[in-house]
Amino acid sequence: MSTLTQSPAWLALRAHQMVMAQQRLRTLFQQDSRRFEKYSLSFDDILMDFSKQPINQETIDLLLALAHQQQLKYWIDRMFAGDKINSTEQRAALHIALRGDQPVYTDGEDVMPAVKRVLSQMTRFVSAIQSGESAGYTGKKITDIVNIGIGGSDLGPAMVADALKPYWTHGVIPHFVSNVDGAHLSQILQRLDPATTLFVIASKTFTTQETLANAHSARTWLLAQGAGENDIARHFAAVSTNRVAVEQFGIDPDNMFEFWDWVGGRYSLWSAIGLPVALAVGMENFHALLAGARELDRHFATAPLDKNLPVMLGLIGIWQINFFGATSHAVLPYDQSLHRFPAYLQQLEMESNGKGVTRDGERVDYSTGTIVWGEPGTNGQHAFFQLLHQGTQTVSADFLAPCRSHYPLGNHHRMLLANCFAQSEALMAGKSAHAVRMEMEAQGLDAESIRRLLPHKVFVGDRPSTTLLFNQLTPTTLGALIALYEHKVFVQSVIWNINPFDQWGVELGKQLAGDILNDLSREQLATAHDASTNGLINHFKSHH
Numbered sequence: 395m396s397t398l399t400q401s402p403a404w405l406a407l408r409a410h411q412m413v414m415a416q417q418r419l420r421t422l423f424q425q426d427s428r429r430f431e432k433y434s435l436s437f438d439d440i441l442m443d444f445s446k447q448p449i450n451q452e453t454i455d456l457l458l459a460l461a462h463q464q465q466l467k468y469w470i471d472r473m474f475a476g477d478k479i480n481s482t483e484q485r486a487a488l489h490i491a492l493r494g495d496q497p498v499y500t501d502g503e504d505v506m507p508a509v510k511r512v513l514s515q516m517t518r519f520v521s522a523i524q525s526g527e528s529a530g531y532t533g534k535k536i537t538d539i540v541n542i543g544i545g546g547s548d549l550g551p552a553m554v555a556d557a558l559k560p561y562w563t564h565g566v567i568p569h570f571v572s573n574v575d576g577a578h579l580s581q582i583l584q585r586l587d588p589a590t591t592l593f594v595i596a597s598k599t600f601t602t603q604e605t606l607a608n609a610h611s612a613r614t615w616l617l618a619q620g621a622g623e624n625d626i627a628r629h630f631a632a633v634s635t636n637r638v639a640v641e642q643f644g645i646d647p648d649n650m651f652e653f654w655d656w657v658g659g660r661y662s663l664w665s666a667i668g669l670p671v672a673l674a675v676g677m678e679n680f681h682a683l684l685a686g687a688r689e690l691d692r693h694f695a696t697a698p699l700d701k702n703l704p705v706m707l708g709l710i711g712i713w714q715i716n717f718f719g720a721t722s723h724a725v726l727p728y729d730q731s732l733h734r735f736p737a738y739l740q741q742l743e744m745e746s747n748g749k750g751v752t753r754d755g756e757r758v759d760y761s762t763g764t765i766v767w768g769e770p771g772t773n774g775q776h777a778f779f780q781l782l783h784q785g786t787q788t789v790s791a792d793f794l795a796p797c798r799s800h801y802p803l804g805n806h807h808r809m810l811l812a813n814c815f816a817q818s819e820a821l822m823a824g825k826s827a828h829a830v831r832m833e834m835e836a837q838g839l840d841a842e843s844i845r846r847l848l849p850h851k852v853f854v855g856d857r858p859s860t861t862l863l864f865n866q867l868t869p870t871t872l873g874a875l876i877a878l879y880e881h882k883v884f885v886q887s888v889i890w891n892i893n894p895f896d897q898w899g900v901e902l903g904k905q906l907a908g909d910i911l912n913d914l915s916r917e918q919l920a921t922a923h924d925a926s927t928n929g930l931i932n933h934f935k936s937h938h
């Protein structure tokens with residue numbers, strides 16, 4: 395048994411869960427007319443309502459005791475101080491510096507001058523592209539940006555660019571290619587004019603197989619369309635920590651945007667990895683995105699834990715995962731602009747906290763990072779919500795919605811929000827057998843039909859959710875929302891005593907793919923693997 399699961403705070407929560415599991419949420423609401431006020435928090439224009447979670451004041455006190463026991467405040471301070479909290483890679487985790495305005499030291503050096511230098515380089519580059527001063531090889535203005543990257547070098551900027559579409563007012567359209575499947579690049583290039591297209595090759599390491607393959611194919615395409623070798627410099631930029639590899643690829647060093655090993659890939663959208671976003675929405679809006687995150691960082695670093703949004707969001711997740719046995723977490727944005735948010739959070743949460751050993755290398759005996767998934771409402775309602783309402787799994791859910799839409803269209807936004815609120819209400823309150831019976835009787839159904847149908851129509855309720863409402867999806871609010879989830883992930887990692895900033899679990903597959911690529915290119919049949927893998931390789935070779 396680990397020290398965590400035997401600790402006083404953990405054991406107290408386990409005992410308390412047995413009590414709370416007997417409570418009906420709708421009864422808790424009936425008993426306390428101030429439940430919403432008591433169990434919701436605000437930060438700027440973000441309202442976080444967690445009153446539909448199975449909690450009372452004692453739950454919060456016990457969760458906070460767990461946070462104190464696990465030294466949450468100490469770890470928050472260490473992150474902000476630039477300590478090397480990513481211990482397996484001996485690195486700091488300083489995404490907060492990318493949007494900061496105060497000196498931050500790591501290895502005795504203030505990182506802020508370098509951060510500001512790259513932001514200034516981005517400003518010059520963005521202005522030159524947007525004004526047409528830096529044009530394509532025929533002299534025409536660049537109109538399309540293709541970001542080639544994967545994982546953190548794709549999901550963050552792609553999600554943000556999409557979410558901020560109303561701010562694409564600079565005549566530059568961003569596109570994102572990540573998959574090594576040739577379909578991805580080909581389908582995007584089919585629509586583009588090489589003379590007006592700029593490729594941004596985004597890769598922290600500049601060694602990622604998928605990204606380099608796509609980058610080489612993009613280069614080949616440009617040359618095949620009439621551009622010369624000398625034109626490459628006008629059409630390629632790179633964002634990376636690996637200057638040598640960027641130069642080897644042939645990208646003009648003036649078009650290379652640096653970032654640093656203290657920025658994790660999935661935490662990098664605030665760095666020059668955000669370049670396609672800045673090109674589409676302008677530097678002013680990019681700065682607003684950073685400012686939103688910076689304010690949330692301040693809140694995280696200074697607010698008391700019980701009033702701290704990321705802390706409470708993280709602790710509620712712990713309550714669900716470790717004490718109520720939630721098997722997954724649904725992220726349900728009632729905002730079409732956030733349709734890539736669940737995919738972005740999948741990497742953030744699952745790559746960060748999908749770990750099976752503690753910081754000290756001990757195997758854990760408790761659940762850590764959960765499965766994150768989701769789709770925008772209302773689409774999800776007509777697909778998987780059935781399982782949320784009546785299935786046998788415990789799924790916790792976050793609803794996210796703006797009060798104002800960027801796209802006022804008739805009564806659409808009211809309808810959207812009505813559905814959002816209706817779903818969390820239905821999940822929480824359910825529908826009792828008595829209510830179902832009354833309804834069917836009123837409809838005039840006979841006794842036999844009522845008996846037969848009743849069990850199918852009952853909703854047990856008590857399905858937990860948290861709702862995040864914000865005024866409008868502006869760059870500032872989006873920055874704050876993303877930072878909220880980044881810090882939530884950190885809070886949970888501290889409770890679980892795991893390192894959220896490494897990702898060793900992705901290495902084995904990469905290594906084996908290299909070997910198998912060689913097998914696929916050889917004449918001889920593969921024999922070096924297990925029978926299944928050999929069989930699949932050889933089947934592919936004979937059908938390719």
Ligand code: F6P
Nearest residue numbers: 545546547597598599602659900
């Ligand atoms: O394979 C996982 C990963 O290393 C992610 O952590 C990272 O965001 C992604 O690959 C891309 O890596 P890079 O930016 O170095 O190409």
